[in-house]
Amino acid sequence: MITKYDETKPNADFDWDKYNRESDISAEQLEEEKKKYAETIPNITEDEIISGKVISMDKREVKVDVGLRAPAVIPTSEFRYNKDLKVGDEVEVYVRKTESKDGRPLLSHEDAMRDRAWKRIEEALESKETITGYIDKSIKGGMLVNIFGVNAFLPGSQIDVRPIRDFEEFVGKTMEFRVIKVNPDYHNVVVSHKALIEEELESQRAEIISHLEKGQVLEGTVKNITSYGAFIDLGGVDGLIHITDLSWGRVNSPEEVVEIGQKINVVVLD
Template sequence: MYEQSFRTIQEGEVAKGTIVAVEKDYVVVDIGYKSEGQIDINEFKDVDGVIQAEVGQEVDVLLERTEDDEGTIILSKEKAAKIKVWDEISRVYNDDGEITGSIVGRVKGGMSVDIGVPAFLPGSQVDLRPVRNLDALVGQTFDFKILKFNKKRSNIVLSRRVLLEKEREVKKTETLKVLETNQVMQGVVKNITDYGVFVDLGGIDGLLHITDMSWGRVGHPSEMFGIGDEINVKVLNFDRDRERVSLGLKQLKEDPWIAAAEKYSVGTRIEGRVVSLADYGAFVEVEEGVEGLIHVSEMSWTRKVRHPSKIVNVGDVVEAVVLSINPEAKRISLGMKQVEPNPWDVIAEKYPVGTTIEGRIKNITDFGLFIGIDEGIDGLVHISDISWTKRIKHPGEIYKKGDEVRAVVLNIDRENERFSLGIKQLEVDPWDEIPQKYKVGTSVTGLITNVTDFGVFVELEEGIEGLIHVSEISNEKVKTPVGMFNVNENVTAKVVAVSRRDRKIALSLRRLEDEADRAVYSEYLNSTQAATSNLGELLKQGLAAQNDDDDKTEE
């Protein structure tokens, strides 16, 4: 118990006391006065509402009033603490010292700091560089410099930057003593930009450029680092006069291209990640710092790839084969299609010439039909191989996309990757029998299908036409048959020539006319000869009769 008297303890002074009792609403404290004093119980509760007071515990208290109406001494623990804090603040300020505080929240222009009493930390004094996320500092405890204070106005201004600058200068002095080019040092990432990161080596910052971070591709420095990361770096260049330091991280490892030629010889199968796409191909990271190009022409044996995005996406892991490598130029050519056998190498064995296949029409063009054979391989039925006899202006007249059709394998061109098919070859060529069926010299009857300046086309049977050339229409000169004949009329003509190879039948009306004229003339000749013969007989008979009469007369 303190031997203090009322005369030595005045109202407004701070004294030490001892807790003698903890009641429901107050704590009784003996400060050596003629009677004990009381302190509101709430001044002893922590943030969770738990009472932090025990009998025998010593506390600093402020004597607010010596006696109230009931003769009780009124004390305050909180006010005593604040007075002591202001005393400490004054001492630290005068001694150019440091004070510890916790950042409790953001306020206009900076942060609020609890150092026993509220204090203001301007935003410019938080760190050496502007802090983007001040909220992240709330709840953290730091040492501060007191820039100024006013007890009457309860105004205190703090700075953390001043201490950091002082600390930085000390570290900088020590770092400059040992900093040399090619030295490996440990640092802390302090700032991240688009072109690199700044690393604190100890009071002095060095720039680790994005091109010196990895032998591989780096999209943005933030992909590799975060603020506060501790990293080992190599000093590439140090300008002592300007205090500029260039750093490298990839230089801590050997350039992977040095051993690339041995590791990735031609024919080696690799697995890599697609890191970027271009119109002409995809770049694949084989390992950190080693990228290869898969050209669009090397992506598929059968598909015509217009853009690599039709086959792969950035981030995909793909298999490929090394086609060529140039370590000096740091280039590797890769092929995806070489991972699988070339289907054109086995297609001839699978579908020999003469094989009948069945497939779906995938595309129709002016010149023919494309039929799906195997995955990625289409066969072409040229328009000339659709029918032996029909005149087809466009394949779309007969077929539509998606139709199932049968065809015969005509030819496989491995080098040019062409697969030729024929539909008409499924049937016997009717022209094989035409020369026997329509022999030269015979008369035939057919339907006129077309009349042109140079002649008349006559359909003898379905798909088989003959041509009466303008010169074979009449013995008289005909300039054009147009107007002389009508389509869909029947006409009879004479076969004058048949060419199986050219698939042509030449007809003639003129020769049929000549034949008819000869027949008439022959009939005329025959009739004339008969008449002459009859006249001779009559003359003979007449002469014989006359001779008989002469004989009788002589008698």
């Protein structure tokens, strides 16, 4: 049975004051409920790196839950390096804002990766660690090398101990490098492959020299010719033959006796 509103009669015996008292939450209870709710929200601050879980994704965006009131929306392009990313994966994100205008946290995966990369790069510089990088492309004066997701500059003079004219032959290759300079303020990193080669050569030189003795006869290759003699490569160590020791007779020019690339036997004088 439906009763018209204007025909209803209020119950004179109903205690409205008691009803209001029982239904209202006290200030103390309200404060307690707020405290309990606050404890469920993680203590997240801006400019820190945290971990979140991928809850959904498509071609345009990836939604990441970090425990706040709403998930963050991150462009899928920031995960382009990770072709195997799927729902449920844990990912690191950098907190730009805990809450933006739309109520969602503003997070960035790229910024987190970049921050981690800079820490690794600075550690590699300090420890002189040998790292692996991918040569992305050639530019004026050298090449761009991707290390830990950051572009580093490889000067042309730091590619090899020998002069390199065509940088394109190295593009697309993965090589080992040494970080030789870092400027975080300008996001500049300089790496060298030459430094590793020189270290290896120095190690070889030390090994060879440790076994050299006066009077020892060795085979070497003519590496360079000057007006005062010829430099002989002994397999990592360069030795000098003075022009007066090239022949028993008088020699006007070393080129009368030897030529570059020629293999000759020599004796160690000192």
